[in-house]
Amino acid sequence: MTSSTLQQSDEMKSGVRLRAFLLRQEVVLFLMMMIAIFILTLGSDKFLTLDNLLNQGRFLTEIALVALPMTFIIITGGIDLSVGSIMGLCAIVLGYMWNPTGPFQWPLELAVAFSLLVGVLCGLVNGLIIVRIGVPPLITTLATLALYRGLAEGISQARSVRNYPEYFYELGQGTLLGVPTQLWMVLVFVIITAIILSRTIFGRSLYAIGNNELGARFSGIPVGLYTIMIYAFSGLMSGIAAWVFVSRVTTTRSDMGTGLELDAIAAVVLGGTSIFGGSGSIVGTVIGLVLIQLLKNGLALSGVTTDGTIVVIGTVLILAILINNYIQRRASAVE
Amino acid sequence: MNRKLLVALLLGVVMVLSFSLALPVAAQDRWDGADDLPVNPLDCPMAEGEAMPEATEEAPMDMPAYDGGQPTNAPDLAGQPIVLVDVPKLVGIGYFAATTLGQAQAAEELGNVTVTTDAPTEANIDDQIAVIDNYITQGVNGILFAANDPVAIAPVLTRALESGIHVVGYDANSEPGAREWFVNQAEFNGIGKAMVDSMVAEIGADGSFAIVTSTFTTPNQARWIAEMQAYQEKCYPELTWLETVEAQEDNVLSFNQATTLINKYGEELDGIFGMTSVATPAAAEAVVQAGLCAVDAANAAAGSPEAAVAVVGLATPNAMKPYVTGDNAGCVKSVVLWNPVDLGYAAVYVMRAVVDGTLKPGDATVEAGRLGTLSVVNGSEVLLGPPFIYTKDNIDGFDF
Amino acid sequence: MTATAARSHIHRDNLLTRSLSFLSSQEVILFFVLVGLIVLVGTSNPRYVAERNFINILNGNAYIAVAAIGMSMVIISRNIDISVGSLIGVLGTLSGSLAINGYPIWMSWVVPVLAGALVGAVIGFxxxxxxxxxxVVTLGLLSILKGGLITITGGAWITDLPKDYFLAQIKTPPVSLLGLNLPEIPSPIVFMIVLTILAALWMRYSMTGRAIYAVGGNAEAARLSGISEKRIIMTVFIINGLTVGIAAVLWATQLSIIQSTVPAGLELQVITSAVVGGVSILGGIGTTVGAMLAAILLSAINSALVFIDVSPYWFRAVVGVLILFTVLVDLLRRQRSRASARG
Structure with missing residues (x-):
């Protein structure tokens, strides 16, 4: 474990080598995805059609929205298990505040804004506990995973809120220029996060924190502030995911987003981000997301049932990391 | 160090505050697991020997107009082979294994139907939607479903109808407009009545009972509890409703929750309702392991019969045999359920009739193979029949 | 992560700190929280502390406590296993399938444990x-096992199990000791206590056991002192497989039916028990005794919430607050002992 971190930090010495390293990792993944697409196309002629692929974008959105900040967090060596619960809580808050027969009856826009604020607050609480009190991220978010889900159940009292106005569904079900509305949102966030991570001092600081937190501290990076910021960002994105999801399924339930954290983490690590921190990229995460979604969809279209599909996805996850590890080690051995 | 302590205290205060704000709200409600929808309790049982036949109870009700949806430009496949997909709430529980069995039987009888079952491994609304969506793309002729959430599933079912795919639900309904027909296993008020009547037969009209359910968000269970409550208030006002606990679809948790109820209420507790096919056998096992079976109590010379705890609930026969006729015979006297094999069977027959055009909006009956003629209720629901009560006399005749 | 671990390791190496943290350890705190809870709820409803309910509190999470033994070691070695829930489901089904297909009962108890060790060896490798x-490995394995279980069983439950199969329903005979009538104790409690103590002793006094702490605390230093990190990690995962196997048999033999769905969130319960029990996710510290106490505490809270009429809607929120609370107490305590060690 430590030797691989050392290996990686060796790589970090020059920016050029770092970029070459990342590029390779993503190229490998991209090739894997191409192979998968090729095989899946043989399985069903309905798979490689524009309609089908765009439609899959709807199912990918919520996971994608939380996987982007998750990439940031994992790069710093942290983890956020509470994203699914934050999504559930935000969905409930949205419905609870708007509910025309409920105690608040806020306008829908205000309810959405407030639920996003709650998302940020949840993330902020995670960040504060991690940074100011020093509880490790895994335990903090394991606790808030239970806490936020519990709050969602408590506030909702197991009641769903339904019958939103028709225009609200546009985000989750409508299209803009022939593309599902929410996919535009994902695209914007992908570009923003990719730029932040690779082109800003903030982004590069995240790698530094993941590689060597103490060193990052000594070199003047405000580690605490940055850490709190990315957890708050994660909360915000979970809130946005809730908004899109409620709009897509037209109801709010306290069990929404259950298990979302594992899907997001799977996409991030499949995308080549090291779970120990210090390396990874948004492009990798996007490829990871797309690969998993295409497998789910393509296998189903080829007549594989859901249980078989998740077996394949689990296997691909392990194999992909295995192959990538092997190639990376060979590559660094050659150099 | 001090600052950390301060932050820790601050967080603690925030949590305590949020709880204290929220708890009074929670305290006002009874957490019985019932929903808010209107209830329609059936009539109380007549004096002995003159039970009213089911048919006359339903006859006075006005037949509402058809309120289901219709597929657009569905191909005419009358009499031709059709491919169906069945998407239950989840795979991996005995109940849906039984409905799948029934569908296979119907498909074999009809000869021109192919049906495959595919569903998520957890009762997750989003996964279920994704599964249905994939089959729409793949292009099946019909979709059978049991909804995890009646509203959340509606948009994807509507998309199926728009793609010319026939949609029939069973077990758990969606919004009516999102499917053509729903095969209703038994009406909610019918289940409510059967459950409460069976319980009263064992514990008397002045007993106390508790409920083990899956989750409060599961629509069917919430509906049944509401109907049970309404019927109990109407017919047996002396019954004491102790509390409802959640146990997911997890049999060990159900067992633990039932045991805790037994320990909490002691002799005060006379009966436990199991609201799911998971909770009922687990509650029965809890009673057995606590030594509180009706037979145990009767056998023990010193034991007072009041100490026994009765279990009544929804369950599949194989899971309940040990407590009805098996090693712990007599622990459970009655299990309420429709026949899930018949339910799956009927769903396929209804689908076939829809495709063949023999079941059209406005029709009052449909032919369903060995089940004979089934009647249409509530506009667009096909009723399987009154709930079935398994007892020691008939349970061994069922194998699922 | 690495840096924090290394830093805290420097402090831990201090002998005085070590002995202090042992005396005012997480186990002791957990024990008092548990006693406090029992007294508090017990005064409001004496039935809560009645012998029968007390045994049920211990029994309720016993299989989770057994699985938490292996999980503690895994986490102490600075790894994690999120596939335990699915593995318990698969091994439980294996156990039941053997029993109904006419294999000897002892095989249906032993084979799943060995199979668990085998899976552990694969993960370890x-x-x-x-x-x-x-x-990553266990995330992948989680979906493989979950999906594979449904593919193989077709979603059907296992019923009609032979009468002698129910290991977890066996109870110790009533014993009179020093004039006290000891109650009949269900076997899961015996398994939980015996295995936890054995594991705690092994981790404290054996070379390999101590090496787990060394690997988790500082792998580099461990390697320099001649410990084979690979062999230790392999051992840890095999032991984890064994304990998960035992937990699975206890889980399967508890009731007359074996579900073919994996209990949702079981892995989180096991991990929660380990971390609330004082096992640091950064590796290097913690004991199996703490994990057992934490599992019992979670079971006691679950039972208490029914007894004191808290709305079940708030159950999970209470659990979340509790985890944070115990971890906070642990951190403050560690800071204080560190400060006093310095002073």
């Missing part, structure tokens, strides 16, 4: 020798 992070 992938983690230690092929260097895939354990969270």
């Amino acid at each position: 992938l983690v230690a020798y092929l260097r895939i992070p354990s969270i």
Whole structure:
């Protein structure tokens, strides 16, 4: 474990080598995805059609929205298990505040804004506990995973809120220029996060924190502030995911987003981000997301049932990391 | 160090505050697991020997107009082979294994139907939607479903109808407009009545009972509890409703929750309702392991019969045999359920009739193979029949 | 992560700190929280502390406590296993299938444990020798097992199990000791206590056991002192497989039916028990005794919430607050003992 971190930090010495390293990792993944697409196309002629692929974008959105900040967090060596619960809580808050027969009856826009604020607050609480009190991220978010889900159940009292106005569904079900509305949102966030991570001092600081937190501290990076910021960002994105999801399924339930954290983490690590921190990229995460979604969809279209599909996805996850590890080690051995 | 302590205290205060704000709200409600929808309790049982036949109870009700949806430009496949997909709430529980069995039987009888079952491994609304969506793309002729959430599933079912795919639900309904027909296993008020009547037969009209359910968000269970409550208030006002606990679809948790109820209420507790096919056998096992079976109590010379705890609930026969006729015979006297094999069977027959055009909006009956003629209720629901009560006399005749 | 671990390791190496943290350890705190809870709820409803309910509190999470033994070691070695829930489901089904297909009962109890060890060896190999992070391996395995279970069973339950199959329903005979009538104790409690104590002793006094702490605390230093990190990680995952196997048999033999669905969130319960029990996710510290106490505490809270009429809607929120609370107490305590060690 430590030797691989050392290996990686060796790589970090020059920016050029770092970029070459990342590029390779993503190229490998991209090739894997191409192979998968090729095989899946043989399985069903309905798979490689524009309609089908765009439609899959709807199912990918919520996971994608939380996987982007998750990439940031994992790069710093942290983890956020509470994203699914934050999504559930935000969905409930949205419905609870708007509910025309409920105690608040806020306008829908205000309810959405407030639920996003709650998302940020949840993330902020995670960040504060991690940074100011020093509880490790895994335990903090394991606790808030239970806490936020519990709050969602408590506030909702197991009641769903339904019958939103028709225009609200546009985000989750409508299209803009022939593309599902929410996919535009994902695209914007992908570009923003990719730029932040690779082109800003903030982004590069995240790698530094993941590689060597103490060193990052000594070199003047405000580690605490940055850490709190990315957890708050994660909360915000979970809130946005809730908004899109409620709009897509037209109801709010306290069990929404259950298990979302594992899907997001799977996409991030499949995308080549090291779970120990210090390396990874948004492009990798996007490829990871797309690969998993295409497998789910393509296998189903080829007549594989859901249980078989998740077996394949689990296997691909392990194999992909295995192959990538092997190639990376060979590559660094050659150099 | 001090600052950390301060932050820790601050967080603690925030949590305590949020709880204290929220708890009074929670305290006002009874957490019985019932929903808010209107209830329609059936009539109380007549004096002995003159039970009213089911048919006359339903006859006075006005037949509402058809309120289901219709597929657009569905191909005419009358009499031709059709491919169906069945998407239950989840795979991996005995109940849906039984409905799948029934569908296979119907498909074999009809000869021109192919049906495959595919569903998520957890009762997750989003996964279920994704599964249905994939089959729409793949292009099946019909979709059978049991909804995890009646509203959340509606948009994807509507998309199926728009793609010319026939949609029939069973077990758990969606919004009516999102499917053509729903095969209703038994009406909610019918289940409510059967459950409460069976319980009263064992514990008397002045007993106390508790409920083990899956989750409060599961629509069917919430509906049944509401109907049970309404019927109990109407017919047996002396019954004491102790509390409802959640146990997911997890049999060990159900067992633990039932045991805790037994320990909490002691002799005060006379009966436990199991609201799911998971909770009922687990509650029965809890009673057995606590030594509180009706037979145990009767056998023990010193034991007072009041100490026994009765279990009544929804369950599949194989899971309940040990407590009805098996090693712990007599622990459970009655299990309420429709026949899930018949339910799956009927769903396929209804689908076939829809495709063949023999079941059209406005029709009052449909032919369903060995089940004979089934009647249409509530506009667009096909009723399987009154709930079935398994007892020691008939349970061994069922194998699922 | 690495840096924090290394830093805290420097402090831990201090002998005085070590002995202090042992005396005012998480186990002791957990024990008092548990006693406090029992007294508090017991005064409001004496039935809560009645012998029968007390045994049920211990019994309720016993299989989770057994699985938490292996999980503690895994986490102490700075790894994690999120596939335990699915593995318990698969091994439980294996156990039941053997029993209804006419194999001897002892085989249906032993084979799943060995199979668990085998799966553990595979995980260990992938983690230690092929260097895939354990969270990735077990995340993948989680879906493989979950899906595979449904594919194989077709979603059907196992019923009609032979009468002698129910290991977890066996109770100790009533014993009179020093004039006290000891109650009949269900076997899961015996398994939980015996295995926890054995594991705690093994981790404290054996070379390998101590090496787990060394690997988790500072792998580099461990390697320099001649410990084979790979072999230790392999051992840890095999032991984890064994305890998960035992937990699975206890889980399967508890009731007359074996579900073919994996209990949702079981892995989180096992991990929660370990971390609330004082096992640091950064590796290097913690004991199996703490994990057992934490599992019992969670069971006691679950029972208490029914007894004191808290709305079940708030149950999970209470659990979340509790985890944070115990971890906070642990951190403050560690800071204080560190401060006093310095002073």
